[in-house]
Amino acid sequence: MTQLRALVADYLITQLTVLVDAPTHIRAGEDVTHPTRVAARRLRSTLRVFPELFEVPKAGRLDEELQWWAGVLGEVRDLDVQSGRLGAALDAVPDDLAMGPLRTQLAELVSVRRGEAVARRLEAMDSPRYRALDALLRAWRADPPFTAAADVSAKKASGYVERADRKTQKRLSSASRAYRRGAPDADELMHRARKAGKRHRYAVELAAPVLGTKADRIMASRKEFQELLGEHQDSVVAAGLLRELGALAGADGQNGFTWGLLHAREQAVAQQVVRDLRRYL
Numbered sequence: 001m002t003q004l005r006a007l008v009a010d011y012l013i014t015q016l017t018v019l020v021d022a023p024t025h026i027r028a029g030e031d032v033t034h035p036t037r038v039a040a041r042r043l044r045s046t047l048r049v050f051p052e053l054f055e056v057p058k059a060g061r062l063d064e065e066l067q068w069w070a071g072v073l074g075e076v077r078d079l080d081v082q083s084g085r086l087g088a089a090l091d092a093v094p095d096d097l098a099m100g101p102l103r104t105q106l107a108e109l110v111s112v113r114r115g116e117a118v119a120r121r122l123e124a125m126d127s128p129r130y131r132a133l134d135a136l137l138r139a140w141r142a143d144p145p146f147t148a149a150a151d152v153s154a155k156k157a158s159g160y161v162e163r164a165d166r167k168t169q170k171r172l173s174s175a176s177r178a179y180r181r182g183a184p185d186a187d188e189l190m191h192r193a194r195k196a197g198k199r200h201r202y203a204v205e206l207a208a209p210v211l212g213t214k215a216d217r218i219m220a221s222r223k224e225f226q227e228l229l230g231e232h233q234d235s236v237v238a239a240g241l242l243r244e245l246g247a248l249a250g251a252d253g254q255n256g257f258t259w260g261l262l263h264a265r266e267q268a269v270a271q272q273v274v275r276d277l278r279r280y281l
Contacts, residue, residue: 002209004157005150008053011206012046015039016141019069020134023125033077040070045199046206049164055145062140065133072124075117078237083110085238089262099255105245157207161218164200171196173281179274187236190274194229201226225280232273239266 018039025032044066047059083106090102124130175189183189201222208215246259 002154003150004053004152004154005146007154007157007209008046008050008150008206009144009146012043012144013141015043015046016137019043019066020137020141023130023134026121026125033073037070037073037077040066040073041198042202042205044070045202049160049199049203052149053146055147058145062136065129065136069124069130069133072121076114076121079110079114079117081234082238082241085234086241086262089238089265090258093258093261097258097261099257100249101254102258105249105254109241109245109248154210157203157210161200161203161207161211164196164203168193168196168200169281172277176274176277176281187270190229190232191236194226194233197222197226197229225277228273228276232270232277235266235270235273239263239270242266 016039018035022032022036022039026036044063047054047063051059086106087103090098090106093102171189171193175186175193178186178189201219204211204215204218204222211218242259242263246256246263249256249259
């Protein structure tokens with residue numbers, strides 16, 4: 001009988017290997033930011049969804065350091081995503097509403113921010129903190145610090161998956177209520193629901209050998225749900241950048257009208273996503 005320890009260990013080791021190998025690829029100029037961030041998310045999700053299986057202090061330390069590293073990696077990736085999103089938005093603006101050197105303003109902002117983010121990433125990889133993280137990742141890969149709670153049938157993984165699903169639904173309900181009240185933290189609560197949804201999806205991936213075809217059905221049913229939550233978060237981040245672009249345009253004596261127009265459109269997108277999510281409540 002396969003034990004839960006073996007099932008979880010296989011998933012962990014796969015993610016840990018991606019993270020251990022990533023710096024070599026990054027230094028070689030390869031674009032592995034996205035798969036590296038995903039590996040970090042999957043690993044953190046496993047620690048959060050299956051907390052009873054790991055020694056608390058060691059799991060807490062790994063989670064904290066992965067959060068730091070994923071944040072460093074995310075700066076570059078997020079700028080690339082937003083650059084593409086806002087570039088496409090500009091393509092859709094009618095000529096009579098495109099006021100000012102819009103593409104130049106966008107390119108300059110992204111270029112400066114991206115250069116700073118790349119420099120911070122390289123600096124981070126050369127830091128004592130990253131060297132300590134690398135040693136931690138290798139130690140976990142060699143001998144994950146499981147507790148006795150992992151010494152049960154792998155079938156027990158389904159219970160953890162169900163718990164992660166309930167948490168996602170609870171967070172989505174809280175976020176939806178916050179939007180109806182017009183609460184200032186509604187966007188943050190929706191982002192928390194998105195993260196919970198990802199943890200549920202990754203838990204299903206981990207437990208797929210136990211869940212069988214049920215895993216495929218769950219993943220398929222959650223695909224649009226996750227896409228909607230991702231669209232909401234991208235829209236919120238885009239709105240923040242658009243506010244900055246509008247302010248910078250005004251400070252330079254340029255017309256910030258178009259950035260304001262796109263900001264309003266992003267707000268409309270976020271609101272529509274919230275309405276679309278009602279069917280999952």
